[in-house]
Amino acid sequence: MTPLPFKALSITEHQQKTPLTLLDYVEPELAEGEILIEAVAVAQNPTDWKSIDTGRNILSLPWVVGGDVAGTVFKLGPGVTGFEIGDRVISFAERKTARHSAFQTYPIGDISRTVKLPESYTFEQGATIPLAFVTAGAGLEAALGVRLPAPPADLPAANKGEPLLVWGGSSSVGAFTIQLAKASGYTVISTASPKNHAYVKSLGASDVFDYHDSDVVSKIRAAAGDKLALVYDSISENGSIEASVASVTAPAGIVAVILAPNPEQSTDKVKVVQTGARVASEDPQVGRTVYGMLEALLEKYALVPNPVRLMPGGLLGINEGLQLMRAGKVSGEKLVYRVRDTAF
Ligand SMILES: NC(=O)c1ccc[n+]([C@@H]2O[C@H](COP(=O)([O-])OP(=O)(O)OC[C@H]3O[C@@H](n4cnc5c(N)ncnc54)[C@H](OP(=O)(O)O)[C@@H]3O)[C@@H](O)[C@H]2O)c1
The missing domain is CATH 3.90.180.10 (Medium-chain alcohol dehydrogenases, catalytic domain)
Structure with missing residues (x-):
């Protein structure tokens, strides 16, 4: 050429x-x-x-x-x-x-x-x-404390019986977050517009709710049971942080956000933590884990x-x-x- x-x-x-x-x-x-x-x-x-x-x-x-x-x-x-x-x-x-x-x-x-x-x-x-995957992986690992399975371990990890909410599952970052959370053993709940529900389920979410629905938070809470502690908010604007915080059903929780949060969005029970792709270069251990996981998933043709x-x-x-x-x-x-x- x-x-x-x-x-x-x-x-x-x-x-x-x-x-x-x-x-x-x-x-x-x-x-x-x-x-x-x-x-x-x-x-x-x-x-x-x-x-x-x-x-x-x-x-x-x-x-x-x-x-x-x-x-x-x-x-x-x-x-x-x-x-x-x-x-x-x-x-x-x-x-x-x-x-x-x-x-x-x-x-x-x-x-x-x-x-x-x-x-x-x-x-x-x-x-x-690359950009959206690294953002997803770094946030799960560094902000939510999700242990991505260490390649070349078998993927996906066994299901832990614990829910993880990905707010905005049809977004680029959300789509990779769902796949990584599922591969790490979580039962994934997500939100998207109805036209994208089948797509978001195909990525591994068990339940997907319409974020335009005024009852979306109560529907998520009902689906999650009382153990929802981890939320990845892959939108982090237009009310998604508040809705993510309100979705937590466990006694304590963390919401990872990828745009700057307002400090008042944390509550006694739920900590709002800012994350982003940058974490993978600032923390070499996180970087190695995330890029290692990317390589392993690509080799197995296991990343959508x-x-x-x-x-x-x-x-x-x-x-x-x-x-x-x-x-x-x-x-x-x-x-x-x-x-x-x-x-x-
Ligand atoms: N900090 C970082 O390192 C970092 C890295 C990457 C991205 N970001 C930021 O993260 C955001 C997402 O980036 P992206 O590339 O993933 O975006 P994207 O794919 O372009 O986002 C479009 C999607 O967002 C969904 N969406 C919009 N508003 C929503 C809401 N209120 N609730 C749920 N879903 C909603 C739409 O869903 P429907 O069409 O289904 O309605 C659409 O599929 C952007 O603001 C971006 O700047 C930050």
Whole structure:
């Protein structure tokens, strides 16, 4: 295949309102433990538009966003072992410089945030996984104290007879949280819009409730019995934290949230704890567990990727996807772009 040009979908103004454009760049130098990835597919996350609109985590201009990339190893940096040129990989882009973000033809990947992608997954499916999976795994392990089974142990773990609520099971993060909680031996209860109930059950939830229903909390409490202590709120806005807290039926509980909570949302009985993908890089033990689990699940073809909504236009098509997400028009799916669909 012909090499791609070095082009990045670039933010050129602070809080840019106009469509992002492609800018050229030169092939970057790699540091210890880094690889250059030839991107095949990239996926979009809410943090992409939030970063652009608020300026958060945009460290210089021009900047590039994007957390999820699937592709092949194009070049190895110093000290890299375990990867070879041409390997199929997925990587959770670090976004510490413009060159370490996903929305470009050759993003830099850190090997501690990269795993091999078996042939059983397409690149488009693979791109849906890294950022949301790591957020799910880190929150379960670090905030809720769920012990993810240590690969290569048999998966899933035996059922513990204990419930765990995942608020927002049709979201990208929620979908992976359900699968990880089930694989760790919990009976999973979740919430979603009715059109996504069958999908959320297919991921492993035993009961799914409509979060628009004014009785949703009492229905969850009735289904959970008196042992619901752990809640992963994969939405963490628009009343979901309060509803998650109210759903706890055990004498004490924890609600893990992935957006900043208001300190008053904790109660005497239920602690609201902030978590996020960042925990996996801040705590190397959590990182190793979560990426190890990811590798093991992929090898066993035991991880269901998010349903792919393939968007037209390659990297330039991301402009349309950003608008869809801003308008809240993404439901039970991940927006994915094939890099070679870009009109360079
Ligand atoms: N801190 C971190 O590290 C981190 C990492 C990843 C994501 N996040 C944040 O987590 C949130 C979710 O991200 P994502 O990528 O998973 O989002 P997403 O997949 O784009 O979310 C869309 C889904 O959210 C569901 N939803 C919306 N409001 C809901 C509510 N009140 N209750 C239950 N479900 C609701 C919708 O369900 P229905 O269509 O079924 O109604 C839809 O399927 C975003 O705010 C994101 O910024 C934080």
